[in-house]
Amino acid sequence: MEYVLDRFVAEVRSAINATGNVPADLVDLQPPKANIPADLAFPSFRAARELGVTPPRLTQELAAALQFAPDSLVAEVVASGPFLNFGLNPQRLAIEVLGDITRMGDTYGHDDLGQQQTIVIDYSSPNVAKRMHVGHIRSTIIGQSLVHILRALGFAMIGDNHLGDWGKQFGVIIAAIKRYGKPTSEGEMALEALEERYVRYSNEMQLDEALDDEARHCSLRLEQGDPEARDLWQWCVETTLEANQKNYDRLGVSFEHTYGESFYESMLTDVIALALQQGIAQTDEDGAVVVPSLDNLPSFLLQRSDGGTLYMTRDLATVLFRVEQFRPVRLIYVVGSQQELHFRQLTALVKALAIAPEIELIHVGFGTIFDAQGQPLSTRRGNMIYLQHLLDDAVARARKIVETKNDELSEEEKDRVAEQVGIGAVIYNDLYQDSRRNITLDWERMLATEGNSATYLQYSHARCCSILRRAGAGDPRVTDAATLSLLTQGTEQQLIKHLARLPEAIREAGQRYAPFVIADWCYTTARAFGVFFEQCPVLKADSPSLRDARLTLVAATAQALKNGLHLLGIQSPERM
Ligand code: ARG
Numbered sequence: 019m020e021y022v023l024d025r026f027v028a029e030v031r032s033a034i035n036a037t038g039n040v041p042a043d044l045v046d047l048q049p050p051k052a053n054i055p056a057d058l059a060f061p062s063f064r065a066a067r068e069l070g071v072t073p074p075r076l077t078q079e080l081a082a083a084l085q086f087a088p089d090s091l092v093a094e095v096v097a098s099g100p101f102l103n104f105g106l107n108p109q110r111l112a113i114e115v116l117g118d119i120t121r122m123g124d125t126y127g128h129d130d131l132g133q134q135q136t137i138v139i140d141y142s143s144p145n146v147a148k149r150m151h152v153g154h155i156r157s158t159i160i161g162q163s164l165v166h167i168l169r170a171l172g173f174a175m176i177g178d179n180h181l182g183d184w185g186k187q188f189g190v191i192i193a194a195i196k197r198y199g200k201p202t203s204e205g206e207m208a209l210e211a212l213e214e215r216y217v218r219y220s221n222e223m224q225l226d227e228a229l230d231d232e233a234r235h236c237s238l239r240l241e242q243g244d245p246e247a248r249d250l251w252q253w254c255v256e257t258t259l260e261a262n263q264k265n266y267d268r269l270g271v272s273f274e275h276t277y278g279e280s281f282y283e284s285m286l287t288d289v290i291a292l293a294l295q296q297g298i299a300q301t302d303e304d305g306a307v308v309v310p311s312l313d314n315l316p317s318f319l320l321q322r323s324d325g326g327t328l329y330m331t332r333d334l335a336t337v338l339f340r341v342e343q344f345r346p347v348r349l350i351y352v353v354g355s356q357q358e359l360h361f362r363q364l365t366a367l368v369k370a371l372a373i374a375p376e377i378e379l380i381h382v383g384f385g386t387i388f389d390a391q392g393q394p395l396s397t398r399r400g401n402m403i404y405l406q407h408l409l410d411d412a413v414a415r416a417r418k419i420v421e422t423k424n425d426e427l428s429e430e431e432k433d434r435v436a437e438q439v440g441i442g443a444v445i446y447n448d449l450y451q452d453s454r455r456n457i458t459l460d461w462e463r464m465l466a467t468e469g470n471s472a473t474y475l476q477y478s479h480a481r482c483c484s485i486l487r488r489a490g491a492g493d494p495r496v497t498d499a500a501t502l503s504l505l506t507q508g509t510e511q512q513l514i515k516h517l518a519r520l521p522e523a524i525r526e527a528g529q530r531y532a533p534f535v536i537a538d539w540c541y542t543t544a545r546a547f548g549v550f551f552e553q554c555p556v557l558k559a560d561s562p563s564l565r566d567a568r569l570t571l572v573a574a575t576a577q578a579l580k581n582g583l584h585l586l587g588i589q590s591p592e593r594m
Contacts, residue, residue, distance in 0.1 A: 019129045021521040022114040026091045030058055030104050033092070037083040040065050040076070056096065056103035057515070063100055073100030108511050109503040112567075115518045116502050119574040120495050125170075127520040127581050131528070132173030138340045139165055139175060141352040142271065145182035146258045146278075147191050147212040149404045150265065152387040152395050153354045156457075158405075159448040159587065160384055161352035162271045163533040166585045171528045176344055180336065181278030183255050186326060187216070189237025192250050193229065194219035196236070200253070205261045206406045212254065241283075255280075265405045268441055270587050282335035286327045289335045290320050298370045312366035315359070333364050341374045348378045350531070355383035355454065382531045385456035392458070403459065413440030415465055419473070424594060435591045439465070439473055442588040446472030449533040449586050450541075470541050472588050475579065478544035482576035483592040485556055486569065494569040504567045509550040513571065516543040517578045524585065533586055540582040547575050 020028070027047055034045050044065035050056045060080075066073040077097035086092045091114075094105030119126045141161020144154040161177070169175045194215040201211030223229040240247040259276070266272065290307055293299035299309045299320055307321035320331045340349060351361055361381035368379060388394055389401050396402060417436035420427070427435065443464040447457055450470055465473050486494060496502070505514065516539070523539035526532070556572060559565035580590040 022518050029092050033084050057106045058104040060102040077102040108506040112505040113499045113502045115514050116570050116574050119577050127524050128170045130172040132171045134174050136174045136344050136346040137348045138344055138346045139177050139350040140180045143180040147254045149206050149209045155405050156384050157352045159445050160453050162587050167527050177273040179273045179276040184279040189233040192236040193233040195250050208257050209261050279332045282332045285335040286331050312370050315363050337368055350380045352382045384453040388458045390460050412444045413437050416440035438589040438591050442472035445587050450537040451534050475540050475544050479579045479590045480594040482572045485572050489569050495573045496566045496570050501563045501567045504564050509553045513546040513550045516546045520578050536582050536585050
């Protein structure tokens, strides 16, 4: 899809081509340096060298030869030494950007780059019989944002919650339930009780061999499909899914599938056989199936000597299944950076087996969360944070802020806004910077109404809405060119340029798997709005048409901010 800035670049390019002075492959256009008052630059060094002239000479010749139509998006051409700088036509920019946003609404910024190609994205993926910890929280939030971003770019997205619902630990869990009874609590409390039973059994098992045998026995019975073991396992899966669903609903997270590791159980024999048959894996003297070093990575197992399979075996089967079932162009894994080696090994294995040569495996890793004192969160330290508590805590704090900021809202509205603000703060804290960096839980900053926080962005949006409400009488947006052409002041133009960049920000975020690019866009746009609003009276503008034009700009800002926040998974309340 082509947006205004794409058309601007295309116009510059074709005008340069039309002069015949520079071969097309030497026309490399770039954003100008920060202090240059232009919108696009042609640094002419390479072209000048190839053509055997000096750069300033080339830019001067070009500036003299370039021709643009009177209503072109390009209003200004300035040769500045080796750079040829281009400026946007302010009227055309205002007309086109505000026109696009008014027309496209919620889809402004979307693209058709993905051409309906399928991407499978594996995210959240918590473990059964446990509460989601911070790693899963981050995966859930980053993954859902990537789903929104890539979907906006036109990819067909398939989200799969790869539950950790299989493996040796289930023998212990089942034995523990049989020994200490099924928890009677519900939701995350039930999961907490299951965690306690697991730890207690594991500890007792160290001292009592009979318990160890019993756990192994349970694991075997589960694998053989014993009804009692199956029932208990099923109950664990359902209890976990039910508890997690509450959190997913609050976070606006939904998956196309939740197959889980157990789903692949019946495919594992074939997968192991395939690796052996292709000579990629070997059976060692103890009967274990080993994949020796691939791409200089450490060797790893596909099957233990006791016949048990591993996380890796199930991940390999999962790749095969996804390739067959969905014919994707890409498989994305949103999993903590601690598992980087695992995914490098998996990628190397998939490559060695030539399962899907044209499919890319991408591991989007992320850092961990530290508490406000800078300590890593851990169960042992006792500062672990679980998702439901985190969300409840955030919402309770947000409720206090809403209380002080706005007393016109009904209690019910306050509750709803508090939920949106609290959840928004948690999400934004995960997304506002490069995901690979560690994050800190610092409520002051997360819920600040100024500075780079979701709350500030939501306020900026709500402020736009409040201006529009005060203007009265329905949708104030206009699209006629004469009115929109009035928006030529510096701060108006700055804001419009930010709005024009949303499509580009979405593309970049998709290419880099980087929601923070959208977060940055939201923040700089909200700031540009703040400056505009300080300097340009809207409701009290000098003339009715200027008032209309500025109201349209305010409406477009609200719309674009809402679109940006939506891509992060954050809601935009109209009143706060
Ligand atoms: N359940 C795993 C864990 O908690 C994450 C699974 C990630 N996805 C995958 N296909 N391996 O560590």
